[in-house]
Amino acid sequence: MYTTDLRSAEEKRKAARAKVVEDPEKLAEFQARIDRDEFIEPKDWMPEAYRRTLIRQISQHAHSEIVGMLPEGNWITRAPTFRRKLILLAKVQDEAGHGLYLYSAAETLGVARDELVDQLHEGKAKYSTIFNYPTLTWADIGAIGWLVDGAAITNQIPLCRCSYGPYARAMQRICKEESFHQRQGYEAMAALMRGSKEQRRMAQDAMNRWWWPALMMFGPPDSVSIHSAQSMKWKIKRYSNDELRQRFIDATVPQAHAIGLEVPDPELKFNEETGHWETGPIDWDEFWAVVAGDGPCNYDRMDARRSAHDEGAWVREAAAAHAAKRAGTRAA
Amino acid sequence: MSNENWQLYEIFIRSAKGLSHRHVGSVHAADPEMAIEAARDIYTRRNEGVSIWAVPSSAITASDPDAAEELFEPAKSKIYRHPTFYEIPEGVENM
Numbered sequence: 001m002y003t004t005d006l007r008s009a010e011e012k013r014k015a016a017r018a019k020v021v022e023d024p025e026k027l028a029e030f031q032a033r034i035d036r037d038e039f040i041e042p043k044d045w046m047p048e049a050y051r052r053t054l055i056r057q058i059s060q061h062a063h064s065e066i067v068g069m070l071p072e073g074n075w076i077t078r079a080p081t082f083r084r085k086l087i088l089l090a091k092v093q094d095e096a097g098h099g100l101y102l103y104s105a106a107e108t109l110g111v112a113r114d115e116l117v118d119q120l121h122e123g124k125a126k127y128s129t130i131f132n133y134p135t136l137t138w139a140d141i142g143a144i145g146w147l148v149d150g151a152a153i154t155n156q157i158p159l160c161r162c163s164y165g166p167y168a169r170a171m172q173r174i175c176k177e178e179s180f181h182q183r184q185g186y187e188a189m190a191a192l193m194r195g196s197k198e199q200r201r202m203a204q205d206a207m208n209r210w211w212w213p214a215l216m217m218f219g220p221p222d223s224v225s226i227h228s229a230q231s232m233k234w235k236i237k238r239y240s241n242d243e244l245r246q247r248f249i250d251a252t253v254p255q256a257h258a259i260g261l262e263v264p265d266p267e268l269k270f271n272e273e274t275g276h277w278e279t280g281p282i283d284w285d286e287f288w289a290v291v292a293g294d295g296p297c298n299y300d301r302m303d304a305r306r307s308a309h310d311e312g313a314w315v316r317e318a319a320a321a322h323a324a325k326r327a328g329t330r331a332a
Numbered sequence: 333m334s335n336e337n338w339q340l341y342e343i344f345i346r347s348a349k350g351l352s353h354r355h356v357g358s359v360h361a362a363d364p365e366m367a368i369e370a371a372r373d374i375y376t377r378r379n380e381g382v383s384i385w386a387v388p389s390s391a392i393t394a395s396d397p398d399a400a401e402e403l404f405e406p407a408k409s410k411i412y413r414h415p416t417f418y419e420i421p422e423g424v425e426n427m
Binding site for chain 1 (some may be wrong): 333338340356357358359360361362363366374375377390392394396397398
């Protein structure tokens, strides 16, 4: 998902026009370093396209973490028990932390965090499509932890070995923390499945709504994923969208069955020969519509982000005033 | 108002295991004390550290990666600095 280029055709054309010509010798040297599995560090020479790809990908990833707080934050005040509330608070706080590790990694490429945040608020930056779906019931919180964070982990583990050092290190931290997110979600789903008929119905309903969007998180199928080849060559991406998606499906289907959930796919079957679960077709029109802004919550998410930023202005002012006062005391 | 004029601080954390402070990332903050507070929230949510250093990023002088070859050359040519360089008679122990 985070390795997927979500720009529109027009945005890509515009970026292509701004192409710079690189010294072929330096390019070859750079590729040789990558091929030797060396890490590229902030001050090292890198092709402009590598830098741009990383800035886009890391910031898109950071925005996803930040926007990802919104659907879950929606349920903090309505968590069914105090235990669940503490867990959800800790998880949402982690997402903020993940966003900040990633902005920090992006800044090593020479872009300012403010600039990236502005791009998000102006609607110029993309974030994972999954966060444009609503969280209608408590079961959605379980489904998000289990499926959305589960898909994220599948995607992020290979990124821990990506060629850009600061990004790889941020991902290692994130992956360590992410596994709590997935387990708490699965536990919440399992608890509902052990509950009343109504609770089981609620869990299944959440499963029905989140399953397909979770599969879409891995991005378009390999057959149309044009930008993957270059990212693979640069070792920013290690596995294709379809490979990662299959890994997630194979891991998740038995988890669903273990707690009595049905996978909402009449065509789902286990292929004895390959040892893989095979799904029916994914509705890519829905994916591209959500990318383009037509998801159920695109507008709400951006509105909430901008309000949070604007309404938090007084905190930034107070911090600046406090810093100035403290500096004055120190000087005196 | 924006926080675009806030200083960037590099954050170093020492774990409880007795190791040196290690670089973990950066934070933006209005002053050094607030940098420590932000770093506490961002980088030590799971008991990762017992001590935090916040250093203005602008205060760091880094070696030039393009000059790494010359910079580290003197170390490469002095293999006699390693114990494995020396031959010790067979049967001699504890050395």
